[in-house]
Amino acid sequence: MALVVQKYGGSSLENADRIKRVAERIVATRKAGNDVVVVCSAMGDTTDELLDLAKQVNPVPPEREMDMLLTAGERISNSLVAMAISALGAEARSFSGSQAGVITTSVHGKARIIDVTPGRVQAALDEGYIVLVAGFQGVSQDTKDITTLGRGGSDTTAVALAAALNADVCEIYTDVDGVYTADPRIVPDAKRLDRVTYEEMLEMAAGGAKVLMLRCVEYARRYGVPIHVRSSYSTKSGTIVAGSMEDLTVEQAMITGVAHDRSEAKVTVTGVPDHAGVAARIFRTVADSEIDIDMVLQNVSSTASGKTDITFTLSKSNGPTAVAALEKIREELGFSAVLYDDHIGKVSLVGAGMRSHPGVTATFCEALSKAGVNIEIINTSEIRISVLIRDTQLDEAVRAIHEAFDLGGDEQAVVYGGTGR
């Protein structure tokens, strides 16, 4: 008997009919002889509705109370799925994150899981129940307050439970049927991948592929939990995320796919005095505003002026904060200006085989050049090449690279629902 952890997202649970369909799938998995633990996100728009209510009573709601509020959403969806399972004649027990032993740090709104002590979950499984656990939430180790895990939190809950219960697989149900070589909305012949290593999936997620969040893949890699990304609208097998690049043969390992990201903006600090410590001060200032930066480019300084430019990218949502923080230190550090550009896009090629194929970068750049796409910044890891380009050319760039590396399949990709990732 296998132990399967399944995670269903909010769009799979947006109304009573969808909840019933999810319940059917859960019961079918149980009847096939598996122990089943299910993690549910909040139904459809619940979280947005609760956020809206909160804003109405307090424009800057305290984070502890925000977590108490938002976690109600997963309790609702969870108990409704348990009821729907019961209507099918199976028996289910739902637990809150706290009851399921999801222990976190006390940073409200973006807590991290410290430990999972799933004693009650295991006991309910042993008694033959299907177990439901509210995703996205936990209880802080120090204060015993309710916490939420932030973006991608329910996926992380599922992977963390799978690790703690030593599950055979963690199935993440979504509105696409797996991980593709590129976004099928942009590249119609994008191919579904049967298998991806953790490292490749991490680079795809970092490059902007939204099917799985970075932290969830990191957690899965650390504990060796195989993830099966699949569609909640079909029974077809999806993509298995598992294994290490080290285990791939050279023949298997080549190119995984093309990821893209429209969520970033570019900040350029011009006329920076080329002294030791000035660049460090700039990055420290950004970091002190709790902002992560992605790509960095420092131009070679012109010897005549002794000045240089520093460019970096960050999430658009953090742009205004970063610019304001930098303006405050402009006079002190003596740089000329802070330029902000949010019309950029990032396109990345990911593949374990890059390491042993020196021509990949050349092919990549030639493809963009042929498509008339200008590269503004280039950045590479051992298994990824990323470039910053104009956002208007992003789709074209994705298609050009996808074609240059011959990643396409014979079939049209199936895209469901609104987001179609």
Place this chain on the structure above:
Amino acid sequence: MALVVQKYGGSSLENADRIKRVAERIVATRKAGNDVVVVCSAMGDTTDELLDLAKQVNPVPPEREMDMLLTAGERISNSLVAMAISALGAEARSFSGSQAGVITTSVHGKARIIDVTPGRVQAALDEGYIVLVAGFQGVSQDTKDITTLGRGGSDTTAVALAAALNADVCEIYTDVDGVYTADPRIVPDAKRLDRVTYEEMLEMAAGGAKVLMLRCVEYARRYGVPIHVRSSYSTKSGTIVAGSMEDLTVEQAMITGVAHDRSEAKVTVTGVPDHAGVAARIFRTVADSEIDIDMVLQNVSSTASGKTDITFTLSKSNGPTAVAALEKIREELGFSAVLYDDHIGKVSLVGAGMRSHPGVTATFCEALSKAGVNIEIINTSEIRISVLIRDTQLDEAVRAIHEAFDLGGDEQAVVYGGTGR
């Protein structure tokens, strides 16, 4: 410094504006120098909406999951009130029933409070916070599952917390400004009572007065918690429920008021063989269906036939179940028929002074007789007279009795909102 427990009902919290008004009152109470613990019901229609969702996925939802579902409502209103308090510059902490130490039996949907261990509530008070506790919910002592307390549950939570924290008063905010001598919608000159004893309030509640639930008053009496019933729409003082009849002087103690109840139905079992044990079997059958009965009348048996009729009243909602249960034993017990009548009403006169005024029953019956109201059953306790009459005559009967005992005041009663109780 006093410790005040306040309870706000769902209609006082039905939208963001009302929540803000409640927050203002809470903060004002704190600024007046009191420690404040607040118990909130779910917002307006939340509970009904959740019940509706549940029915859509399962016509007979499992009770454990129903409790998990419904308790989300109080967590939502609670955290929103905490946010609104914070917007006013005060600091609040919200707790679930479980976090607040509300320990209950494990009967889902109608759990009873076994114990309250408010360690976290007390600690937060000691740190200077306003504390919010989700009403209507607790955690079962045996199974550690989330439970709900059933009807009037939030009032009971408030009184139980007040008892455990040794609070000075438990304020129950509602949409009327106190306990009246009769329903002001029926009797326009009904008078607000400044003070009522626990015993009188119990009889008023048993007689159908809906301002406070029986179990909440029972709890308050057991632990000596003074209840202040007042309006959430005004700052006027309401009715204090406290003290025992024994402490009243004869001058104070006379008549409290007139209560009425439209929620009951009457069952008559006819042609019952007049043997020992037959009546007992009938009542045992009803009790085994988990149905409470209220008034009972057994006619003197006619010696000729050796048969008698047994009549009792119960909640209309239990009527069909009781009739079906009785029909099943008809042949076995040899009675003739089960008659069901849901066009009845009950009117009760309550007053500690009745004990020492033998004329009360006579005046009561004369008033009804003069109004042309026929009495079907009469039932008395030491401080209450109740009669069963036709439901069409109920309002008239309430007015006639109220007038006969000269209970009216000089002012028109103020009735707010929809229910106006």
